[in-house]
Amino acid sequence: MSFINYSSREINCKLVYYGPGLGGKTTNLQFIYARTSPEAKGKMISLATETERTLFFDFLPLSLGEIRGFKTRFHLYTVPGQVFYDASRKLILKGVDGVVFVADSQNERMEANIESLENLRQNLIEQGYNLDKLPYIVQYNKRDLPNAAPLDEMRQLLNPSRAPEFEACATTGVGVFETLKAIAKAVLTELKRGGGG
Amino acid sequence: MSGPEVMFPEEQKQIAIVCQRLHRDSNAKAVLLIGRDGQPIAEAGEVGEIDVTSLSSLTAGNVAATGGISKILREKDFTSQFHEGEKTHVHITLVAGRAILVVLFDERSSLGLVRLRVRRATEEMARLFEQVARKAASQTGPSILNEITDADIDKLFND
Numbered sequence: 001m002s003f004i005n006y007s008s009r010e011i012n013c014k015l016v017y018y019g020p021g022l023g024g025k026t027t028n029l030q031f032i033y034a035r036t037s038p039e040a041k042g043k044m045i046s047l048a049t050e051t052e053r054t055l056f057f058d059f060l061p062l063s064l065g066e067i068r069g070f071k072t073r074f075h076l077y078t079v080p081g082q083v084f085y086d087a088s089r090k091l092i093l094k095g096v097d098g099v100v101f102v103a104d105s106q107n108e109r110m111e112a113n114i115e116s117l118e119n120l121r122q123n124l125i126e127q128g129y130n131l132d133k134l135p136y137i138v139q140y141n142k143r144d145l146p147n148a149a150p151l152d153e154m155r156q157l158l159n160p161s162r163a164p165e166f167e168a169c170a171t172t173g174v175g176v177f178e179t180l181k182a183i184a185k186a187v188l189t190e191l192k193r194g195g196g197g
Numbered sequence: 198m199s200g201p202e203v204m205f206p207e208e209q210k211q212i213a214i215v216c217q218r219l220h221r222d223s224n225a226k227a228v229l230l231i232g233r234d235g236q237p238i239a240e241a242g243e244v245g246e247i248d249v250t251s252l253s254s255l256t257a258g259n260v261a262a263t264g265g266i267s268k269i270l271r272e273k274d275f276t277s278q279f280h281e282g283e284k285t286h287v288h289i290t291l292v293a294g295r296a297i298l299v300v301l302f303d304e305r306s307s308l309g310l311v312r313l314r315v316r317r318a319t320e321e322m323a324r325l326f327e328q329v330a331r332k333a334a335s336q337t338g339p340s341i342l343n344e345i346t347d348a349d350i351d352k353l354f355n356d
Contacts, residue, residue, distance in 0.1 A: 002201040003236045004341060007209035011341070012236045042250040047258075056262070059235075059254045067349045070341055075235060075254065091261040095234035181354045188353070191201065192345045 001095040002191055004070075012073045013187050014095055015180075018120045019102035020112035021053070021081030024141040027170035028102060029060045029076055032180060035173065036062060054080040057092050064184060074184055081116065090123050098135035098187040099124075100179055102170075103158050105140050105148035113158055135186035138165040139179045144172070201342075202232060202295075203333045208325050209239065215321045216241040219298075223314035224306035226285065229299040230292070230322070231256055238296060252299070256289060260297050277315075279308060290315050293323035 003012040017025040026046065033044045042061035049055050058078040063071060079089040093099075101120060103113045121131050138159045142148060151167065159165055164182050168175025204212075212230060220228045220241040227242035229249065235257030237249050259278070267275050274294070280287040288300040288311045298319060300311050 001234055003204070003232050003234065004201050005204045005209070005236075005238070006341070007204055007206040012232075012234075014234055043248055045251055045255065056258060059251070059258075061250045061254070065353050067353055068341060068344050072353065073236075087265055088262070091258070091265055094261060185350055185354055188345070188350045189347070192342055192347075192350070194201075194342070 002097050002187070008071075009069055010071045010073055011067070011188075011191070012075065013097040013184075013191070014075045014077065015098045015100065015183055015187065016092060016096045017076065017078040017100045017102055018089070018093075018116065019081055019141075020104055020109060020116040021083075023081055023102045023104040023109070023113075023116075024168075024170040025078040025081065025102045026054055026058050028100075028139075028141075028168075028176050028179070029058050029078055031170055031173045031176045032062070032076070033060055035177070040064070053082065054078055055085075056080065056088050067188070072184075072188070074187075076180075083115070086119065086123070089119070090126060093123055093127050093129075096124075096127075096129070096134070097191070098137075098183045099131070100137045100139055100183050101158070102139050102141050102168075103154060105142045105154065106145055107147050107149045110149060110154075110157065113154075117158055132161060135183060135190050136163045137179055137183045137186065138163050139168050139175060140165065141168045141170050141175075143167045143174070144169040202234075203329065204238060205329060205332060208329045208332075211325055212322060213239045213241070215318050215325070219300070219314055219318040223300060223302065223311045225300045225302040225311065226305075227301045229253065229256075229301075231297045231299060233257060233260070233295060233297060242301075247301075256297055256299055260289065260291065277312075288312070288315060290319055292319045293326050295326045296322065298322065 040063045045059040047056035060076040062074045079092045124131050166175040166179045216228045216239045227244045230239040231253040235254040237253045263275050276291050278289040290298045292298050
């Protein structure tokens with residue numbers, strides 16, 4: 001849930017990168033971290049296993065500038081993608097303001113994408129959210145791979161509601177900042193639309 | 198989805214005073230107040246060396262995980278936690294289900310003293326959070342959210 005501090009003049013928002021295991025969620029955050037100026041970012045935290053698979057979450061705090069004298073701070077989180085970490089995913093979705101679904105474009109990961117999207121929808125419902133009403137961006141990652149599924153096919157399977165979408169290659173950074181800007185903008189627009197109640 | 202959490206200058210000031218008093222009365226190294234989603238709200242004491250943003254996020258994750266454990270065990274939220282370190286110990290308490298109070302202390306203090314002082318501080322903080330909630334619900338003055346225009350948002354994302 002966004003947090004507006006009228007004393008320190010800050011708007012804080014929480015963004016969550018969701019998607020199947022090994023889909024590139026952590027890579028998105030790592031690229032953002034590597035390409036952001038030191039004064040705009042905090043330390044990136046990765047709670048990972050010894051084999052570098054996300055165990056609980058990755059966390060990256062970012063400042064995106066000021067609006068009307070208020071600093072905008074975005075807290076970026078990833079969830080662990082592996083199926084058996086579902087309890088952790090639910091916790092990380094608490095208080096979320098916007099979601100990026102990072103889909104793996106490889107043909108053989110399509111079932112995992114669908115399963116993860118269903119899981120996202122269900123876990124949001126449990127937290128009292130509706131994916132169709134939440135700021136939401138779909139990122140088709142790994143577009144550079146030879147076994148990438150056709151975009152139209154992925155769109156039909158993963159984005160029937162036509163949420164804003166981006167093609168990406170998180171390892172080289174293609175589409176990473178476009179995705180981030182789109183979700184951050186959608187969150188601020190939704191916050192403004194809500195007008196603070 | 199409910200509206201955003203807010204904090205106003207007057208209550209922020211009072212919360213900061215409660216943190217400072219807790220820091221002094223419990224002989225703690227530092228006191229931090231954090232939102233349940235991991236945003237730092239207030240701090241007192243020796244925080245210069247500490248990465249407060251990271252600590253806040255990890256503490257919120259820790260509290261969320263502990264809350265998950267309590268659910269599995271069909272317990273109510275575990276309202277406090279204690280981590281014993283070699284030099285620094287950490288006491289974590291939920292404040293009115295809205296925030297997390299973290300006290301870092303060493304051999305200059307004790308768990309008993311921290312617990313005692315935390316109890317009083319959390320009561321005061323809970324009252325202040327109630328005050329904030331009431332104020333936010335009846336807010337009639339201009340809200341920053343009403344002042345923001347689409348052009349302001351666009352400007353933020355112009356390269």
